[in-house]
Amino acid sequence: MSLAAIDIKFVPGVGPKRAEMLAKELNIHTAEDMLLHYPYKYVDRSRFYYLHEISQDMPHIQVKGQIVAFNKIGEGRQQRLSAIFTDGKSNIELVWFQGIRFILDKYKTGINYIVFGKPSFFNGKYNIVHPEIDLPSQLPPPEQMGLQPFYNTSERMKTGYLNSKAIQKIIQGLMPKVKELVTETLPAYILQEFKLMNLSDSLMNIHFPKNTQALNKARQRLKFEELFYIQLNILQQTKWREQNIAGFVMPKVGQHFNNFYHKALPFSLTNAQKRVVKEIHTDISNGKHMNRLLQGDVGSGKTIVALMALLIAVDNGFQGCLMAPTEILANQHYDSIATLLKNSGVQVALLTGSTKAKDREPLHAALRSGELHLLIGTHALIEDTVQFQNLGMVIIDEQHRFGVEQRAKLWKKNVKPPHILVMTATPIPRTLAMTLYGDLSVSVIDELPPGRKPVQTYHYYENKRNALNGFLHRQIKAGRQVYIVYPLIEESEKMDLQNATEGYEYFRESFPEFKVSLVHGRLKAAEKDHQMQLFVKGETNIMVATTVIEVGVNVPNASVMVIENAERFGLSQLHQLRGRVGRGAEQSFCILLTGYKLATDTRKRLDIMTRSNDGFEIAEADLQLRGPGDLEGTQQSGLPFELKLANLARDGKMLEIARNFAMEVLEKDPQLENPDNAILQRQLKKLKTHTHNWGQIS
Numbered sequence: 001m002s003l004a005a006i007d008i009k010f011v012p013g014v015g016p017k018r019a020e021m022l023a024k025e026l027n028i029h030t031a032e033d034m035l036l037h038y039p040y041k042y043v044d045r046s047r048f049y050y051l052h053e054i055s056q057d058m059p060h061i062q063v064k065g066q067i068v069a070f071n072k073i074g075e076g077r078q079q080r081l082s083a084i085f086t087d088g089k090s091n092i093e094l095v096w097f098q099g100i101r102f103i104l105d106k107y108k109t110g111i112n113y114i115v116f117g118k119p120s121f122f123n124g125k126y127n128i129v130h131p132e133i134d135l136p137s138q139l140p141p142p143e144q145m146g147l148q149p150f151y152n153t154s155e156r157m158k159t160g161y162l163n164s165k166a167i168q169k170i171i172q173g174l175m176p177k178v179k180e181l182v183t184e185t186l187p188a189y190i191l192q193e194f195k196l197m198n199l200s201d202s203l204m205n206i207h208f209p210k211n212t213q214a215l216n217k218a219r220q221r222l223k224f225e226e227l228f229y230i231q232l233n234i235l236q237q238t239k240w241r242e243q244n245i246a247g248f249v250m251p252k253v254g255q256h257f258n259n260f261y262h263k264a265l266p267f268s269l270t271n272a273q274k275r276v277v278k279e280i281h282t283d284i285s286n287g288k289h290m291n292r293l294l295q296g297d298v299g300s301g302k303t304i305v306a307l308m309a310l311l312i313a314v315d316n317g318f319q320g321c322l323m324a325p326t327e328i329l330a331n332q333h334y335d336s337i338a339t340l341l342k343n344s345g346v347q348v349a350l351l352t353g354s355t356k357a358k359d360r361e362p363l364h365a366a367l368r369s370g371e372l373h374l375l376i377g378t379h380a381l382i383e384d385t386v387q388f389q390n391l392g393m394v395i396i397d398e399q400h401r402f403g404v405e406q407r408a409k410l411w412k413k414n415v416k417p418p419h420i421l422v423m424t425a426t427p428i429p430r431t432l433a434m435t436l437y438g439d440l441s442v443s444v445i446d447e448l449p450p451g452r453k454p455v456q457t458y459h460y461y462e463n464k465r466n467a468l469n470g471f472l473h474r475q476i477k478a479g480r481q482v483y484i485v486y487p488l489i490e491e492s493e494k495m496d497l498q499n500a501t502e503g504y505e506y507f508r509e510s511f512p513e514f515k516v517s518l519v520h521g522r523l524k525a526a527e528k529d530h531q532m533q534l535f536v537k538g539e540t541n542i543m544v545a546t547t548v549i550e551v552g553v554n555v556p557n558a559s560v561m562v563i564e565n566a567e568r569f570g571l572s573q574l575h576q577l578r579g580r581v582g583r584g585a586e587q588s589f590c591i592l593l594t595g596y597k598l599a600t601d602t603r604k605r606l607d608i609m610t611r612s613n614d615g616f617e618i619a620e621a622d623l624q625l626r627g628p629g630d631l632e633g634t635q636q637s638g639l640p641f642e643l644k645l646a647n648l649a650r651d652g653k654m655l656e657i658a659r660n661f662a663m664e665v666l667e668k669d670p671q672l673e674n675p676d677n678a679i680l681q682r683q684l685k686k687l688k689t690h691t692h693n694w695g696q697i698s
């Protein structure tokens, strides 16, 4: 018998109704799932305070005393109940907006109570809204109350009376079973090596800590376990891949590459670009299968590196493809690559959702015959009808825009998987990259092409709009072009459109002597492309757009970007957007426009943006501010596993320790056949079957 085998509905205090709700809202199906629903915080009820000790930053306060008087205020739905509570020295107001009748029935004046709640400061005084009130005899003495767990619940659960308290009771009921039924999930030698608390003690202490020390030990053990198994899984996969997947061998650097490098390339490569081209060449020349992530800040010149990798493939008799997340970007890649390869003998074609059916047939045929060397496009490339004669190199631009499955499909376009290079401008911090892509090699372009001036970034409030318009006017008069970006409003595509179109009208009226383009997600691809082309050619001066322009677009003469409602954007997204300017020789500007009311985190975001141009610094800050689950770049696919306790922003050190130890374990016992490692084998298997996506991180 194990806890995983106990249906949650048979756990005391649950029953069929609550079981249904737990399954729906929290994905809890068994007693074990319930036990793994850890508290999100603890409240210290180990001492009583005096009311005069209250300060605004106290999350909670526990006081002893009596209610002096009740007082109903207001009428009907506006009614509230107020009580004066005294601890013998000073008073505080307790307030209820609901359940007034019930409160008046239950609690009396002149009786000793223990009151617990969150103090808030209102009209110059402190009060506690909806406090918890108990008779002293109903509670254990404070030194035994210790740290009280608080559990996440949903709104729906709360209306069904399945609140944090109720969950606490259910879990409390499971505690006697923990010692009896929980089996250890880490081998004894690992527990010893890191002096970790055993599993059953950890589970008991994470829910009902004896004291802070015990809580810390419990958390440490559970965190370590999470990180350790993730690393063990990734490292095993890597080994497997190295041994079982051979890559196409592409040793030759031939005519196409050399012609391009010596004759067509319009500038010299930066050292970082040269280094990355070498890294790629080393990877693909020795029979290994390349699975490489190329990180480089916006504007660092990843496209050229991609093209050179593709040319090596062509030199070795293979075909290549480059996939971009948007049509605008695919078009742009195609235009610039086709220009660079003019007269080179390398055949390039473009395939997107808007490629006409009659054009597709000959294109498909040329791909199958091998006549066509390079294919550039959107996810239209993935479709089954697109077959290559001999695909050897796949480049995925802005990889975070694509899901795991889409990438996996490209693997299957040849008998052996083609080499894969994924490129991103979202600089994923090291700790995160290690976990997400433990089996990817990573290349970094950490150098911008020479002559770039850092973008100057300013934060303006709405009231500066007139001054801003004056500035834009002068810039355009001086020959520059301007982007105006509106946020995508996810809840409402209509509003998003409305924002951008109203903005378009506004700028047309405000700048009658200039030409304005408009691009948003609802335009037909052809129209989008047309508007884009007008701007690229300099025929329009202002480009009003939603975030469709976020990725990759390259118009060096556009040196000013205004981001409307900048408070609605995430940090990485702001940085990506800003990367559209600062691509030419002129000084560039980025203006972040916001309203007055800004949350603290928003202020921090704007602050970092105005202070830093460094993508890695910004990504780290983003990780700190938002947590990895929200980090752009991982957001769409989400982390491929669930971390309950570990935090990749804060636990980087432990992650490294876990990874190194996992490596050691696998070195000594690659197949985990040693009886000591039977636990590891069993646990990995369990995690792979239970955890969505665990098997397929790539």
Ligand code: ADP
Residues within 6 Å of the ligand: 267, 268, 269, 270, 273, 296, 297, 298, 299, 300, 301, 302, 303, 304, 425, 449, 450, 552, 554, 556, 583
């Ligand atoms: P990203 O890394 O953001 O995709 P791109 O590949 O679009 O950047 O390059 C940005 C711009 O910099 C392009 O106009 C490109 O031609 C130019 N560029 C790339 N490498 C160099 C270089 N070594 N020297 C000068 N300009 C370069």
Ligand code: MG
Residues within 6 Å of the ligand: 302, 303, 397, 552
């Ligand atoms: Mg790019």
